[in-house]
Structures are given as structure tokens and as C-alpha cells.
Amino acid sequence: MKKVAVFPGSFDPITLGHEAVVLRALSLFDEIIVAIGNNSQKKYMFDLKQRQTWIEETFKGIDKIRTDIYEGLTVNYCESIGAKYLLRGLRNQQDFEFERSIAQMNRDLNDEIETIFLFTDPEYSAINSTIVRDIHRHGGEVSQFLPKNIKI
Ligand code: ADP
Numbered sequence: 001m002k003k004v005a006v007f008p009g010s011f012d013p014i015t016l017g018h019e020a021v022v023l024r025a026l027s028l029f030d031e032i033i034v035a036i037g038n039n040s041q042k043k044y045m046f047d048l049k050q051r052q053t054w055i056e057e058t059f060k061g062i063d064k065i066r067t068d069i070y071e072g073l074t075v076n077y078c079e080s081i082g083a084k085y086l087l088r089g090l091r092n093q094q095d096f097e098f099e100r101s102i103a104q105m106n107r108d109l110n111d112e113i114e115t116i117f118l119f120t121d122p123e124y125s126a127i128n129s130t131i132v133r134d135i136h137r138h139g140g141e142v143s144q145f146l147p148k149n150i151k152i
Contacts, residue, residue: 005029005085005116008037008074011051012044015132017124019058019147021089024118026064033083034059035068045133058147075110086115091125 007022011034022032034055038048046054052067059065070077078086086106088099103115127145136142142152 002030002082003028003085004031004033004081004083005087006074006078006081006083007032007034007087008070008077009035010042010044010129011036011055012046012129013051013132013150013152014054014058014147015124015127015129015145016147017089017091017120017127020121020124021087021118022059022065024121025087025116026062028116029064029085029087031064031066032087033066033068033081035070035074035077037074037077038069038071040071045137054147054150057149060149073109075106075113078113079110084113086113088115088117089120090117091120091128 005025005028007025009018011018022034025032036048036051036055044051048069052069055067074086078084088103090096090099099117106113106115132142132145136152146152
């Protein structure tokens with residue numbers, strides 16, 4: 001059976017850290033869906049369609065990577081598309097504690113979906129979409145933190 005992984009997030013915006021995790025995971029899966037979880041209660045800086053376009057541009061030409069948008073529980077989305085793996089990146093101890101809780105609760109919700117973690121490359125471990133947004137909001141240059149074709 002095809003091994004399909006979902007890499008869920010807000011990608012507000014996608015960063016070099018996200019890109020590296022997905023590229024490194026390519027050898028583990030037949031297909032990776034970079035999926036934007038859309039929460040109508042949450043405010044985003046960048047428009048949903050714009051965020052998806054940036055993801056498409058980042059992975060252009062790589063057939064094994066697709067993008068999608070979903071609402072609701074991530075495990076339900078995984079089940080609906082037949083994905084058995086959830087891919088997450090780990091940067092530091094805070095990520096670890098937070099991600100552990102999410103992974104355990106997701107497992108309680110659906111024990112057929114396995115969360116797979118990759119440690120981020122050290123050079124990307126400080127990159128964080130929230131900080132990228134703050135820099136951008138205050139007029140700073142953020143291109144050094146973003147995949148090479150992304151111009152904000
Ligand atoms: P959220 O909005 O839920 O925090 P993000 O879109 O920021 O989600 O991140 C999605 C996934 O990417 C998470 O697993 C997060 O840990 C991971 N991630 C974010 N930034 C990096 C980075 N610099 N290196 C590796 N993984 C990262």
C-alpha cells in the first residue's frame with residue numbers, strides 16, 4: 001500500500017525549516033501532502049490561497065509532494081485521504097513537549113495514524129513563522145528565512 005504522510009500546519013508563511021523537513025522526509029514516503037489546517041477562529045497574516053501558492057512554488061516539480069487545505073481535526077483529514085502518517089518537525093524542547101501531547105492525543109483519537117518526527121537541521125532550528133511575521137510586520141527583510149522562490 002502507498003505510504004502517504006500529511007505534514008500539517010498553518011504555513012503562515014512556509015519557511016526554510018518546513019521545506020527542509022518535507023524534503024528530508026521524501027525518502028520515507030510515497031507521497032507527502034503539505035496540508036494547511038484552516039481554523040476559522042484563528043487570524044492569519046497571509047491569505048489562505050497565498051499560503052498555498054507559496055507551498056506549491058516551493059515544491060514545484062516534485063511529483064511526490066502535493067498541497068491541500070483542510071478544516072477540522074487533522075486525524076479525520078488523514079483518514080479521509082487514506083494517509084497513515086503525520087509528519088512533524090522538532091526544533092527544541094518546547095516543540096517536543098507540545099508535539100508529544102498532540103501526538104498522544106491524536107493517537108487516542110485514531111490509533112491507526114502514526115506521528116513521525118524529524119529533528120530540524122540545526123541551521124533552521126531558530127526559524128519560526130511567528131517571528132518571521134513579526135519581522136515582516138515591522139518592515140524587516142525576511143527572504144533569508146524563506147524558500148528561495150518566495151517573495152513576500
Ligand atoms: P503551527 O501553526 O501548528 O505551529 P507550523 O505551520 O508553524 O504549525 O508548523 C508545522 C510543522 O512544522 C510543525 O511540526 C512544526 O514543528 C514544524 N516546523 C516549524 N518550523 C520549523 C523549522 N524551522 N524546522 C523544522 N520544523 C519546523
